[in-house]
Amino acid sequence: MAKIMLENHETASGSVRAVERALQLVEVFARSRGPLAVTELAAEVGLPPSTVHRLVQTLVSLGYVVQYQESKRYGVGRGIAEINRAMLLKYEFTQFAGPHLGALVDATGETASLAALYGTWAIYLNQVESAAIVRVSNPIGTLVPLHCTAVGKVFLADFREPMLEETLEYAGLTALTPNTLTSREALQRELEQVHAQGYAFDDEEYAQGVRCIAVGLRGSSGAVVSALSLSGPTSRVSDERIPALAQAVMEIGGRFAQQMRKP
Template sequence: MARSVSPETSEASSTVRAVERALQLIEIFARSRGPLAISELAAQVGLPPSTVHRLVQTLMSLGYVVQYPQSKRYGVGRGIAEINRAMLLKYEFGRFAKPHLEALVEVTGETASLAALYGTSAIYLSQLEAPSMVRVSNPVGTPVPLHCTAVGKVFLADFRSAMLEETLAYAGLEACTPHTLTAREALERELGRVRHQGYALDDQEYAEGVRCLAVGLRGSSGAVVAALSLCGPLSRIPDERIPELAGAVMEIGDRFARQMREP
């Protein structure tokens, strides 16, 4: 004799399946290094494109996913970025950051920060301010643009070309100061310098009178997963001091990243 299933049980099972599928998609987006099409998502989760499209639309309405206007592909929204940020802060780089930030402040005398990617922005996870009366600080938890900050540039420089194209098309190149690079060609040349020299420089591009240097911290996959930076007033970071500060942030950043990759 066939066993009957109550409407309540059937509805509960359907809800659980929908939640499982949505979590699958969130995991795929969180691991991705670029925007994804519905067909690509469907292939990865083994579901019909129509089903995946419905789930993605729901995730978009909740802020977990965004759609890029030019390609119509989908990428990480603030919801997923916030989860990633919280996990980094609680379990990963955040808990190991303090001694490296202290070392950077001690060596350079400037404010040291740890930042992570936050959708199409960067966000500061931890910070240790400079001991001087005159110092630069960026409030922890505040999103900042990628194209005109040192921490943002190290992420952009690590992006594949398709992801870079989508990110810049979505976020734009807004001028924060007269020094901001707002021309695509100029920014691409700048990102080439970042890849070549191993660090990024924000030369009054986000805030006038302020210079920042940053390096990317690479995880076990080889991708940049966080950024270590120092910031200070222009008066204390003249041109002739940049090589010294760059060397310090690269050396301490390398130690930090190696510690994070150790099993």
């Protein structure tokens, strides 16, 4: 009897250790800025690569982690993304975003939104709608692709290789409208333009009749942690108004980012 109890205790202890190690890996993926190799994961958690490989394969089978075929590196899956999503919606900066979003609406007359990175998507965290009868709405919690939205391009422009390549490999470049950029070369030129002008532009690439302008908000680490955007019908976000609208987004985004970085 004593032997059986001891074996059960050892089995239980081993199971607890496995859970602890798996949760360590989940934490590493949750805070990572891109896909990771087994050796990188092993260094992060202080475990042998063989042990990490076995645990990661379990996380892949459960949908918490995905593997990129070309590089064989691992990234955030739907399971971890869902956890991140719940956390993002509770971020403190979403609570004091209201005044900045309101200021952008007052300055431009168009809908203002706050978004964050959510795996290979962007997620809207907060919004103040335009008062116009015809207006754009980005409901809180909505997920949108990265390659064809202004908020998404802001994050892509901040990515480095191989993170950018692997994200696009996994997410794809699906055409949602005739204006959607579906070639890697065209999107790369667009991201270079984001760097050059300081903001991203969606010219009816996600939804016909809608244009968006977005800027990245950088945290204390220097990385883009969220995006501030303006969305409106193409008839009002006209070519003539874009410079002034973009300037308003950049100025208000700059003030917002400063507040975010305050201790």
